[in-house]
Amino acid sequence: MRTLPNYIYFLLIGQGINLITAVLSVTVAAIVGLSLAPESSYATIPYGLQFFAILISTIIFSNLMKKFGRYFVFIIGIFFLFASGISGFLAITQSQFVLLCLSHFLLGLFISTANFYRFAATDGLASELIPKATSMVISGGVIAAIIAPLLAIKFEKIGQYPHYSFIYLILSALSIILFFVIYLWHKSSSQNRLQVDTEKPKSVSISYTPETRKIILIGIIGGALGYYLMNLMMIVSSLHLKVNHSFHYASFAIQLHVLAMFLPSFIVPKLIKHIGSVRIITLGFLLISLSSLLPIIFDRSVFINISLIILGIGWNFAYSGGSTLIGSLQSEDRIKIQGLSETAVAFFATLGAFLPAPILNHFGWINTNLISMIMSLSIVIIIFLLIYYYERRNHEIH
Template structure:
């Protein structure tokens, strides 16, 4: 089933391979941001600044990358993203050799922009296949995250001491090499040319954003933001909450590992479920799973509660996020893609950033149970709105 689909779509295969290779940078950067920051920061309070700037860069770069792809094509946009990754990785090496915290922050700004660019592989995938196969194409594209979850950390372990005696510099150098390798399958693809006409003025672009008021588009953007935001809201403070409950770092890390597996493993069949039953029912199941995840998190502080909650959180995110991406791909014309997709990913990045900061404040001030209760309340409201809007769209 999968092999026949991929074999009939050579361009899709190229995108899938490129995304798998380039996406392996993400888990490496989760590890590197904190460790390198701790090494070079003038105070421990600033140790997480490179990782925070990386997230900020993703927020700022999402829309410009989409507009670039709309004007110059997907391939030009992805090549630019790879260029940002290579520059960022080399700056990381230089920062560690010179002991410059400023250079390290600059490195993660460039790397954050690259990660934002790679998010558009899911939309590019939908454009290489017929409309009926779009959910499958989007879903299978996200399976690359499952591979990255295992390849990225292993690459970090192998490469981190390659440039000894400077610790971690080898991992940044490996990121640069990995990015260049990711260009090879991308070079073999023949992606559709951009369909946008003459460049729009700022006023015309602003007027074009009125497409976001359309109910199907508004529903897709809202669903994607809720799915991603709640996932970040519960995932980010999980290790801190578990350690506070007396669990070891190894157990907390294992919970996150299975959460990541749950996020991406369902992608092997989510697209086929959407193709069989429709996007709205699958998206609604995703929201229901997120609700059950919040209830499980609120119900106890044993390892079983944490494992169960985070696995359900991952599956719920998968159904909701793939559902939202499919809905958006089906709701806009070729001329609207660049602007709407850029706005969509900017909204998602903004909500994710706000949820990450809010989660940190709530877990520090009120604890895990209150955090879970807040997520449950937000999800109940979001699900009620989704059901109401879905009936209108239907």
């Protein structure tokens, strides 16, 4: 039985650091934004710019990877992370809202590059190892779920410095650690994996057969729409809990949700091996629909906690399955397709970040869950229709 190359574990650590920075930014962005913004309505602009940076830069970085290789782009991303931490620290100590906006924009650029870690793990791997490698890197979120809250509490206030300023310095410190991690990944992988380099272009391009188109479409649906529904319902649930319960209760519920998002990564590869990526994605959306059904039927808060756990598991199935499908495309065009996939994920994740408050205010708690359930079931139907359509096309060709 084949085992994963050792260099995959460097990407696991890198993904853990990536998600620690993302969780820390969620923790402080709105609070610091509110304290520095000239008007309270501007408070979420820095965090919005972070998502905007991911959205506009993903395709650019995928093209740079195709031209110069992944390592070059990953190192550029690490420098963005270092600069993000320094500018965020200066923003707080000098009360400069513009610097805070710059900090989160730079952080978004870093996250955009780091989102390719899970695809880098699949470069040159045998097809049977791709699900395991993808899920292994995604499981770095477990590290973030445990460490990020501890760092936020420990460094909230240090000495005479303003609140939260040292949390931004943590970003710069993490960038230094990440630099060595990615260097070791590059050194370790250079002799074992397929290098992405246009100086030695691959002779095989993707043949856009019906089967390939099905893989691309369902893979993007799993990653992008799974992320949208997860972001939407996670934030809506958090807002609902904070109105009706204590902050600590809501925080605990979200922490359970985050753990549920990443812990399944340790079993998903075996599930994919037995039932396939498409069925895992379908099961993921069915679980997301179930997570929306529970609060409709039961009004006790414990069922919201259970719902968030199921939502996290459903997201992992949809996201891991989608990533595995996209990662299974091994050709010179794969980085372009990965870039398109990541852009779709960034777009829908951004929608999922900005829409929860207006949707909840307009439709209410129960109807928002109903909308999520209908959307999830509709996606399942769309997946079945895509399978039917492309299998029919495939039969017509042959």
